[in-house]
Amino acid sequence: MGHGFMDIALTPSVLAAQKEMHADHLWTQYKGHREFTRFTADEAAFIAERDSFYIATASESGWPYVQHRGGPAGFLKMIDDRTLAFIDYRGNRQYISTGNLIANDRACLILVDYPRRARLKIYGRVEKLGLESDPPLTDRATDKEYGAKPERIFRLRLEAFDWNCPQHITPRYTERQIADAFAPLRARVSDLERENALLRGQLERRGEA
Known part of the structure; x- marks a missing residue:
């Protein structure tokens, strides 16, 4: 490449x-x-943190189709510096992306980190594999604790990638990220409430005396 x-x-x-x-x-x-044809440690870390991405494919009629894919953080696995893989779990069973990739293996992925306003674009060729066709790869790509039903595995061979500028990416946060950010504040409020209750009790006892 x-x-x-x-x-x-x-x-x-x-x-x-x-x-x-x-x-x-x-x-x-x-x-x-700009000949980004091998993933580096920066892309590996970025991909491992993502819990979703968008994948664009094209049908035999020439129409594009963009699908949102989601799962546990890191469900898109970097196998090596030119290979990605992810398990295709059962969804609404339309199989539009799956069918498109059978006819045309070209795909474009966009991964977004909304809080840090970073965006990674990936061109690749995607191969559809049965779960039993490459057991080591399937095992590596499977998230054991994820309850969805796996149907197949997709392996992407990198053609090229590039990073986008952060313009127009509005920061958005998951419930977990918000909860983690507010955890110290909630802990401080709990401490103050306990301290307030203790002081109120002391004042009440002095009033009784």
Whole structure:
């Protein structure tokens, strides 16, 4: 893989759109290194923390389909620096993404860290595997304590990735993140309530005396 994210994304029509908007020089003259074709420790840490991602596929009719995938944090597993895998659990049983990937194995994933306003884009080719076809891979990708019913496994071979700027990403927090952030405050309030009750009791006893 000697190409980068922009080599895939910058098609003739995209280049034409950039030229029309006078933005073509931003990329045709770009001198930075953007050949992100191997995951590093930064991507590994980011992926391991995510509990959801969006996956885009295309049907035989040419229509795109974007699906939200969710699960326990880290359910998208990084197998090596060019391979991701995730278990496909039973959902509404439409199988649109599954069918699209049979006809066209190209996919694009977007992973978002809302609190830190970070976004990772991934181009890859996705292979559908039976749960018994690669037991070590299936075992590694399975979250044993997750109660959903697994149906298959998807293995993604990385073509390229890139990071987005944080613009327009509104910080959002999960219930767990909010609970963790407020835990010290709740503990302090509990301490003050106990202290207040103790002082009230002392005052009442002095009044009786």
